[in-house]
Amino acid sequence: MADEQSSYENVVEMRGIVKRFPGVLASDHVDFSLRRGEIHALLGENGAGKSTLMNILAGLYRQDSGSISVNGRPVTFSSPRDAIKAGIGMVHQHFMLVPSQTVTENVLLGLDDPRFLMRLSEYDKKVAELGEQFGLRVDPRAKVWQLSVGEQQRVEILKMLYRGAQVLIMDEPTAVLAPQEIEDLFETLRSMTLQGKSIIFISHKLNEVASIADRITVLRRGQMTAGGVSAVGVSTQELARLMVGRAVVFHLDKSPASPGEVVLDVKDVYAENDKGLPALRGLSLNVRKGEIVGVAGVAGNGQRELSQVIGGLRKCAKGEVRLKGELVSNRSALYGIQRGLAYVPEDRTHVGSAPNLSVTDNVIMKKYRQAPISHSGLLDMNQATRFAKGLKEAYDIIVPTVETPVRLLSGGNLQRVILAREISGEPDFMVAVQPTRGLDVGAIEGVHRLLLTQREAGSGVLLISEELDELLWLSDRIYVIYEGRIMGEIQLGGGDASQETVDVIGQMMTGTPLENIRMERDA
């Protein structure tokens, strides 16, 4: 009855996989097995070696040692083509689509059929049917650039299914998705397993893994700390411990605030966004020494522009920003930097760092003008290297050498590089935008600790984040931003925020000013 293929319970078996990169053991004798029809989560911090392991399975890398078998047969893949022939397809963290082509054209890209004549309408139908079958809604005739990120991901999945993938590897698929899209994706993944596909789901987010996976394998620094345990009956605390190797402190100890004088004063600021539309409309706030002030709000309500105006990267049409009483708005970025302003930008790879430059070159970005790094225009590379090595030690930056280009660093490590650079300038004030986005639990905790240390050292921190929990844990006060205005300010005592506080913040985030909420409640 059962054909040969399905007589093996394990579709994929990886045994003793070792993969070494210069300076790191990315995969250290890892075993991994995938059962037919299951969703198997691969959990681990950034840099744990998840992508590496799966790139080996997908034929992108060759393992140094270890064996792979598919449906019980040993295989060696020398290219992704080989892997897809064996039924294994991977959707990478970064999509590989041609923006100017249609969905169908992208799906067909690189296939031998059709060979010469493209009767696209015929293939459009095929693609549409395939999408229908797995609940992957996307218009086959749409151009890829017109699609949302979630839709582009569906195209990537369709590409693999069209090539006959039985095993689908999804590398951090939720990192780019909005909450509703994540729900849709999970729906799709479940329906695919019902139709006999097996799925490897890579993530560093505990709750996601807990909600979607049948079994879980946990990696830590290239080693397996849990191999295929059942998702039922393992707690998220337990998983977190396996991931980071110690119990994660979800609540950090925080001394009571002792705010001093005002360091940052934003007064009635108006500014436009990149499209020339009003982004900030009369926004005012202040930050004092020794406190963390949160800015809560739904994404796109002027948070980015606010940070840019403060950081000197955006002009404001009206109003002013003062740092320790001195006007810094509408001057250069350098002006603020020289007056003790630190800025952790939202975009780590495109703004916060230069990916092809070394760790050293990146950490001296704001310091290279001064002794001891430079003397009258000449760089002292010995000093620069010493400085970088010092930061590497002090901030636990995991990197083979400080000459390594930062593009090879994991997100958490890169963020530590940026924070190390900013904090080492001993700033009086720091603005941090989404400093923990995309980071795993361990790295998030590290960033939080650093922010609190800044506060204790007496500098003011403006924390702009979309993670309300994060803001509630760290902030002493929270402003809520909506359409470029502040809806209100909430003072937080020590300890957990009350449900009522959370509700009030939620209302403000959707555009009700605090006074109105109070009036309504009193009435």
Add this chain to the structure above:
Amino acid sequence: MKPSQKEWISRLVDGLLPVFATLAALLVGAVMLLFLRVNPLQAYAALWEGAFGSSNALAETLVKATPLLLVALGICISFRGDVINIGGEGQMIVGALLAAWLGLTFTDWPGWVMIPAAMLAGFIGGAVWGGIPGFLKAYFNVNEILSTVMMNAIAVQLMNFLLRGPMIDPSQAELASKIPQTARLVEAFRLARLAPTRLHLGALIAVILAVLVYILLWRTTLGYRIRAVGQNPHASRYAGINVKRHIVMALLLSGAFAGLAGAVQVFGVNYRMITDGSASGFTGSAGFNGIVAALFGQLHPIWSIPASVLFGALLVGANSMQRAMQVPSALITALNGLVVVFVVSSEIWRQRRQRRRLASAPETESSPGSGAASPESAEEAV
């Protein structure tokens, strides 16, 4: 140890790629020679002989390599700053004109004053000619490839005008022939010969400058800023670097070295300026070939030294091959063209390979909305 060995091999391949490309071009050239019924082995033997066969030949090679190296140094700077300078020809001409004017006007200066002053004049002339497209790019977003090429055309006309009129050799002005050339520089102003050949001090200057450009790029704050802006203008702006200023700087310095090359040609080789109406009549196309030499040297000032010598040898050797084997001069032009095409393509291929290596390296972070992977420009060649 396997992966590091693999990495090592692919680096070696990258490094030798220009050499392979040259060999491939010579192979295609050999086929063309066969069609012309010339024995390619003999022809290439003549080429080798012409480039390295005697101390005179070697000196000619180095004389040819000197302006290539100077232009290449400028190209290293501009390409590291992510600006493309195709205006070497024009910058050479303007630098040469300014230097020549100085040398022909202040004939009573002592040589030890004039020579540095003339080199400086060449440097400044080139800087101005490169700085203008830099300014237009930084502040008006004018594509520097187009503007530098157009500046070449302007420079040629400027040269033709000056050499026919204001700067013409007074003795020629009286003759009916009116050859468009300047008077000769006085003896004291000529760059010293390094051997009983045509090899002159300019070669030494170029090598010293190669070391200085290396220091500039990797050991000064200015070089650091130029590289940072070239690698990531957003991050640079965020770090307080004036991005526009450094775009201008990269092109200005690039032009300055080309201008210096022009001045060196006048003071070290020709001792006068003469025009046949075209740019290459004066530059010998060094303004273009210098780009190839820089790519040959993987945009590294020190590697540009052997690269320029190799390319100079090819130019000199091909000429003597032409004389020895009686092949049409068009073939030599074609051969040079082939080398350029092969080397430039191999460089593009190398960058692609590197980019693919970047793209296949699983990226450590996801930035929303950034569709397909688009890693930044190629890796540093250090």
